[in-house]
Structure formats: structure tokens, C-alpha cells
Amino acid sequence: MKPFLSNEQIQQMADHYGAPLFIVDCDQVRKQYLALQEALPGVDFFYAVKAFPNDAVISTLKGLGAGFDLATKGEVDQVQRHFVNPRETIHTHPIKKDSEIKAALRFGCTTFVVDNIAELEKFVKYRHRVGLLLRVSFRSETAKVDLSRKFGCSADKAMQLIHRAQQMGIHIKGLSFHVGSQSATPATHVQAIEACADIINKCPIPLNMLDIGGGFPVNYDGSTADIYDFCQPIREALKQIPKDVHIIAEPGRFIAAPSAMTISSVVGKAVRGNTTWYYLDDGVYGSYSGRLFDHAQYPIRTLKSGELKPCVLAGPTCDSIDVIEEEIMLPELEIGDLVIGEMMGAYTAATATDFNSLERAKIIEINIVAESGHLKIVG
Ligand SMILES: Cc1ncc(COP(=O)(O)O)c(C=O)c1O
CATH class of the missing domain: 3.20.20.10 (Alanine racemase)
Structure with a gap:
């Protein structure tokens, strides 16, 4: 399924509202x-x-x-x-x-x-x-x-x-x-x-x-x-x-599922063993809760290009279970880079928690005007 926001629009959203975001179309x-x-x-x-x-x-x-x-x-x-x-x-x-x-x-x-x-x-x-x-x-x-x-x-x-x-x-x-x-x-x-x-x-x-x-x-x-x-x-x-x-x-x-995407950003990076771990500002206690409760595996990508390498994507809490994906193939990321989760509308925000008193991803509701691709913020 084609993403409902272009990479440029995703970057604009993140610049305007800050990550983590949960965008609903x-x-x-x-x-x-x-x-x-x-x-x-x-x-x-x-x-x-x-x-x-x-x-x-x-x-x-x-x-x-x-x-x-x-x-x-x-x-x-x-x-x-x-x-x-x-x-x-x-x-x-x-x-x-x-x-x-x-x-x-x-x-x-x-x-x-x-x-x-x-x-x-x-x-x-x-x-x-x-x-x-x-x-x-x-x-x-x-x-x-x-x-x-x-x-x-x-x-x-x-x-x-x-x-x-x-x-x-x-x-x-x-x-x-x-x-x-x-x-x-x-x-x-x-x-x-x-x-x-x-x-x-x-x-x-x-x-x-x-x-x-x-x-x-x-x-x-x-x-x-x-x-x-x-x-x-x-x-x-x-x-x-x-x-x-x-x-x-x-x-x-x-x-619900195809109606939402998440935009998270890399907040930390460490090499453990031979693998790079990226720590995001959203995780399985947040929008990615469906990884645990719903057994769902979401399409995840970045806005960068470059050689793909296996890495680990982890969430922001102190718990070791807060790992979104292991061995996911992504280009080299830096702190501040954006990570996009697609097909994230169902059993995701619905089951997110406030663990560690971390703020949940901000939900932004939009209406794409079909032909022009023009964005209208609903909320
Ligand atoms: C009673 C009931 N109806 C409807 C649904 C929605 O099912 P689905 O998301 O598979 O369409 C559920 C999901 O748990 C349910 O428990």
C-alpha cells in the first residue's frame, strides 16, 4: 500500500510537531x-x-x-x-x-x-x-x-x-x-x-x-x-x-490499520556485540504495543538511503522487553533521524501505555484531499 504522506510531508510534520507522532488519515x-x-x-x-x-x-x-x-x-x-x-x-x-x-x-x-x-x-x-x-x-x-x-x-x-x-x-x-x-x-x-x-x-x-x-x-x-x-x-x-x-x-x-503511520526519531545509538542498536522515542509500551498484544509486525522504514545493515530497533523505556524489531535491515542512522511505522492504526495507540511516565506519541488527524495530495489538519 502506498504511504499516504510523501517523505517530504513526513519531514515537515516532524519539524512542525516534533516526534513521536501518530498520524491518522x-x-x-x-x-x-x-x-x-x-x-x-x-x-x-x-x-x-x-x-x-x-x-x-x-x-x-x-x-x-x-x-x-x-x-x-x-x-x-x-x-x-x-x-x-x-x-x-x-x-x-x-x-x-x-x-x-x-x-x-x-x-x-x-x-x-x-x-x-x-x-x-x-x-x-x-x-x-x-x-x-x-x-x-x-x-x-x-x-x-x-x-x-x-x-x-x-x-x-x-x-x-x-x-x-x-x-x-x-x-x-x-x-x-x-x-x-x-x-x-x-x-x-x-x-x-x-x-x-x-x-x-x-x-x-x-x-x-x-x-x-x-x-x-x-x-x-x-x-x-x-x-x-x-x-x-x-x-x-x-x-x-x-x-x-x-x-x-x-x-x-x-x-483502522492502514489509516495511521507513526513517526519516531532516533534518540540513542550503541553498538552491542556486532550489532547496532537504535533507541527510538516510541516503542512497545507506546504506539508499537501491538508488537506484543496483537502479534503484529509493521512495515518499518526510514527516510534515508544507503547500504542496508541488520540492526535492532528499541523503544525508549528502561525495560528490556521494549524492543520493536531485531535484525531489521536499515541504512546507518544518526540521532535525530526519523523512523516510520506504516499500517499502524489498529490495536496500537489503543493499547499504548504511559509506562515510565513517558508521553505517548502525539496524535495528528489529517484529511488528504485526494487529487491534489493537499493536507488538511482535522484536529
Ligand atoms: C467482539 C469483537 N468484534 C470485533 C472485533 C474487531 O475485529 P477485527 O479487528 O479483526 O476486525 C473484535 C476484536 O477483538 C472483537 O473482539
């Missing part, structure tokens, strides 16, 4: 959202706010008519500040405190997710106000982050839970699944859709919503695999779902 958000819409026609999207809970991203997506997938009171509060219509939100955390349910209900969100009896019981007192999705688990060996280990009932328990809910007077209005984030292939999506079609067809009560979760991948390795092609078997599988079922999805990474 709302135009990329727009492009990703529209690409996914084209790849999955007839599916309504609820952006998974957790991926990158950024106001400019939320406002851009709201402008495009997106809904929002919420998991906590903090996320509820954030979309409420944007005057998002609560009917266009779903609360998808399968395990939640009563206070979380209350906060979402107070806002006006009425669609929640459950996957077990104890969670169903929490909704008995709210049964006249909610419609629930039953989350079914489909393990994926190819996803980078397998979410079906922690959440979801097995497909063969689904009918039993639907029946229990009915006895409790709780309305199960549909099914949901999440095959895991950054899926390598669409195979688990397809398997999950087929299994859900089977449950929907056999269920004695009407299930009229299917939430196919997230998991839509991005290209961290610079390859050009296309989301339309990735979704082709998913489009095919969705034909098995009865026409009156409302199909929704909760993409996070696909929308």
Missing part, C-alpha cells in the same frame, strides 16, 4: 470502509471501536453511515459524545458487569451478545428492553488472534441456550461469531456462516440477525492481496442465509 478510513462495503454488499458494518477509539475516525465513519460495535461504558460514552444514534450500535462483549449493561441501556443500545447461561441470567430483568445475539465459537488456526478460545458457545450447544432463553422470556434475535482477528484465509468465516445457516434453518424461533464479526485482514507485509478477492467465498457462503436475515459485521483492523 481520515481519507484512508473512508477508502477502507468503502472497499469493505463493495466486497460485502448487503452487509451493514458496525466499526469495532476498540481497534482505534479515535474521535476523527468515529466522526468519519458516522458520516459514511456506519454503525458502532461497543464493548465498554467508555466506548458507549465516546460514541454518545458524537451523537451516534444508539439504534446504530451493538454491544458485543460476551461477558459484562451489570453496570456496563445499564450504561449501554441508558444510552439506548438494546442489542447485546451472550454466550452462556450466567450471562443470560443477567438479562432476565431487562428482558423487555433487549434483543440478544448468541455468540457461537469457531476456532481458527490461521487467525493471528484466535478470539473463539475465550468466547462463544459451541455450535451444538446453541439450540439448548436459545431454548433456555425462551424459557426465561428473553428474546434471542440472532447469532454472532468472530473467527479471530487478521484471518489468513476466509475458510473459518465460510465454515461459521454455513454452521449458522444450519442453526437458523433448524431453529424453531425466528433468528433474523447474523453478525459475522471481524477478522478481515490487512497486508502488513506490503503484499497487495485484495479484500474483494478475500471476501469472494464469504459472499458465496452468505447466499445460504435466508433472505429475511439482517447480516452485519464488526470490522476493526481492516478499517
Whole structure:
């Protein structure tokens, strides 16, 4: 994917604001959202706010008519500040405190997710106000982050839970699944859709919503695999779902990841053994937190040219785990040189910490005006 800022623009940003920076381009958000819409026609999207809970991203997506997938009171509060219509939100955390349910209900969100009896019981007192999705688990060996280990009932328990809910007077209005984030292939999506079609067809009560979760991948390795092609078997599988079922999805990474780049600067340099270590002003406790939590490896480059040599890129904290990359090939760098991380919008700033009381990278929101390449600062 082509970087959304030229090297000259990156240098100007760093000169103007100082490093470390986290640059978000709302135009990329727009492009990703529209690409996914084209790849999955007839599916309504609820952006998974957790991926990158950024106001400019939320406002851009709201402008495009997106809904929002919420998991906590903090996320509820954030979309409420944007005057998002609560009917266009779903609360998808399968395990939640009563206070979380209350906060979402107070806002006006009425669609929640459950996957077990104890969670169903929490909704008995709210049964006249909610419609629930039953989350079914489909393990994926190819996803980078397998979410079906922690959440979801097995497909063969689904009918039993639907029946229990009915006895409790709780309305199960549909099914949901999440095959895991950054899926390598669409195979688990397809398997999950087929299994859900089977449950929907056999269920004695009407299930009229299917939430196919997230998991839509991005290209961290610079390859050009296309989301339309990735979704082709998913489009095919969705034909098995009865026409009156409302199909929704909760993409996070696909929308957020390509929308941000980081600009860090070299603050220290040392030769240890035969290897040069460069210390940056951002690291795995900051914007590169996804190296640990999300198992992501971001494309990293510099603005310099020259012979490439293996080196280590480390973060600014005192902890030895704060190493972004080992054996990365870069030209010789000097203190003050800039290091650019691409595809850094998802599960990065969202999971950054303040460890060592270091300031996080400053977030700058921009809107590239497509034809001219002209930059407009949003924030
Ligand atoms: C319930 C739920 N929905 C949606 C998402 C977003 O998934 P992705 O970023 O793979 O699109 C997640 C990610 O953790 C999730 O837990």
C-alpha cells in the first residue's frame, strides 16, 4: 500500500510537531470502509471501536453511515459524545458487569451478545428492553488472534441456550461469531456462516440477525492481496442465509490499520556485540504495543538511503522487553533521524501505555484531499 504522506510531508510534520507522532488519515478510513462495503454488499458494518477509539475516525465513519460495535461504558460514552444514534450500535462483549449493561441501556443500545447461561441470567430483568445475539465459537488456526478460545458457545450447544432463553422470556434475535482477528484465509468465516445457516434453518424461533464479526485482514507485509478477492467465498457462503436475515459485521483492523503511520526519531545509538542498536522515542509500551498484544509486525522504514545493515530497533523505556524489531535491515542512522511505522492504526495507540511516565506519541488527524495530495489538519 502506498504511504499516504510523501517523505517530504513526513519531514515537515516532524519539524512542525516534533516526534513521536501518530498520524491518522481520515481519507484512508473512508477508502477502507468503502472497499469493505463493495466486497460485502448487503452487509451493514458496525466499526469495532476498540481497534482505534479515535474521535476523527468515529466522526468519519458516522458520516459514511456506519454503525458502532461497543464493548465498554467508555466506548458507549465516546460514541454518545458524537451523537451516534444508539439504534446504530451493538454491544458485543460476551461477558459484562451489570453496570456496563445499564450504561449501554441508558444510552439506548438494546442489542447485546451472550454466550452462556450466567450471562443470560443477567438479562432476565431487562428482558423487555433487549434483543440478544448468541455468540457461537469457531476456532481458527490461521487467525493471528484466535478470539473463539475465550468466547462463544459451541455450535451444538446453541439450540439448548436459545431454548433456555425462551424459557426465561428473553428474546434471542440472532447469532454472532468472530473467527479471530487478521484471518489468513476466509475458510473459518465460510465454515461459521454455513454452521449458522444450519442453526437458523433448524431453529424453531425466528433468528433474523447474523453478525459475522471481524477478522478481515490487512497486508502488513506490503503484499497487495485484495479484500474483494478475500471476501469472494464469504459472499458465496452468505447466499445460504435466508433472505429475511439482517447480516452485519464488526470490522476493526481492516478499517483502522492502514489509516495511521507513526513517526519516531532516533534518540540513542550503541553498538552491542556486532550489532547496532537504535533507541527510538516510541516503542512497545507506546504506539508499537501491538508488537506484543496483537502479534503484529509493521512495515518499518526510514527516510534515508544507503547500504542496508541488520540492526535492532528499541523503544525508549528502561525495560528490556521494549524492543520493536531485531535484525531489521536499515541504512546507518544518526540521532535525530526519523523512523516510520506504516499500517499502524489498529490495536496500537489503543493499547499504548504511559509506562515510565513517558508521553505517548502525539496524535495528528489529517484529511488528504485526494487529487491534489493537499493536507488538511482535522484536529
Ligand atoms: C467482539 C469483537 N468484534 C470485533 C472485533 C474487531 O475485529 P477485527 O479487528 O479483526 O476486525 C473484535 C476484536 O477483538 C472483537 O473482539
